[in-house]
Amino acid sequence: MKTLMPYPTVVGDIDVTIEKVALDGRDLPYSMISRNERVVALHEVERAEWEEARIALRVSLPEREIEAGPWTDVVCVAILTEGATNARLARPLRKRTDGAWVGSVPVSRTLHRTRASLTVSVVGTVGGVAGRVIGAADAAWVIDLTARAPERKKELNIVEIDFAASDEEWLIKLKESPWLVDTSGEMPTVYLNTGFEGLAPLLNGARSEMEKSARGLVASQIAGDAWTAMFHAAVSDLEIGDDGTPQVPSGWRESVLRQMLPDVIPGASLADALLEVHERRTDGQGWSALQTYIHHAAAKRARIPKYVRTAVRALDRAEDSER
Template identity: 45%
Template structure:
């Protein structure tokens, strides 16, 4: 937990998206339907738009603030509420003030406009409560616990991302793929998002993964997918940790893109019970030679397998195979 040199709110601030409107050249407008965002997942999926030529998006927001605490404690004056959208990969930050919609100061609403040319992938939206504290204006006294994600291209408002799996011939593929001609699949972590390339030259593999055959094939196919996923998680973790930027004082930094997201997701399983920053420092120190990198490998494998749902899939595959065996015996 961070320690602040001034009093902050303990109650929580919530924010929700209430409307999403797109605008294009020649004043073309489109209002997205409410299935384009999810209050549960806290994601807006702009890929749900019918038109692809939009240039700006206006997001309507509503926020609630723990007013009673502000009144009873009396530390804060000049309270304002701001929405801030950031995306690390495009170094873009946009802020908009919300306005109070009732007398109590509990409900706030407003809009924030983003330009498509300023964003690439996923932007984060947070709402902050700002106030004057001890004579200092502009103090952040509370923020939303979890950011909303504005996904520029997703067709469904889901936080978790679908893995990009594509089938290509390794023999006829790029030079890089040709060097893996015997492998059933490889994980490519070089792009904006990690991707799995399935080798179409590996006979029967594609059918197996698509799980369209017999019960046995389906069970094995699922197992294979889980294993592939575990491979991906292991590969992306190593890519992310191997490519860290380090501050002058030796503090490693979380990357802004998916690499950062992967690290935040896996670190609690690799170094349990520590803050994200501490865990990152620990893993980085071990990798760069001080401490044991080898001892950490089982934990990385464990974290990857957990993300890929390997234990559960394996358990159910074993059960399925048993049942199939019993059915054949009977």
């Protein structure tokens, strides 16, 4: 996909720097701000009960381009949003004498729940129309209210718990399962049953070659289940756009589809593959045939072929040494 705007937009870099973050007026250690990952972590155990965080930011625009360009009344705004709370806050930045645009954005505990997104847009008048979006910072910053370290969430939740002794009633019922995959939450979760004898020690502390190969087999089996479950969850919650085609979802579902669809429907673009899967699933035709490919894609992600081969070789060697 490529897009065109109906008026000239700014091409140069728009850089956003978080200068500092204060929780209820006290500065946060700068190590809770990651410029690499564009994440601010707001959760300090010692100060769990804060009310407002204030994010001071500085934006540099391609000034020469803007001076020379067809835009007038150029302003720069910072926008803080969170989907879960429908929060949206726009704060105009002010231009300092050195050309940098600066300002601060409040993050209220009442308006935000887990992760807010901070973006910066440049707005101006073009061709007589005011308020045109003429540029935006490349990527959003994540303001994570629950994280202690500024990192993007990249992996599923893995919860090690004794199902039988759990507070969660549904887990107790399933206490005979060694593991479970739950895709209903904000992030998918793999539950490992520590009450399942031998599972936790195997996964966490294999020593001998045989133990290691068994560990690999089990781990890849669990991961294969997880990928399969995630794929099904991702294709079952699709939003259908105005044109009747399914839209690519966001978050972990997007990651799962981007990783697996090329193996499920080879040689097709993401949109084409998604439409294909969606149609087969809804009208049922060819849906069961597709399972083979979903399984293949999940096994590939879970590296099952590699672990099976390792296990087989380990067995061979064990037999050889017994002879």
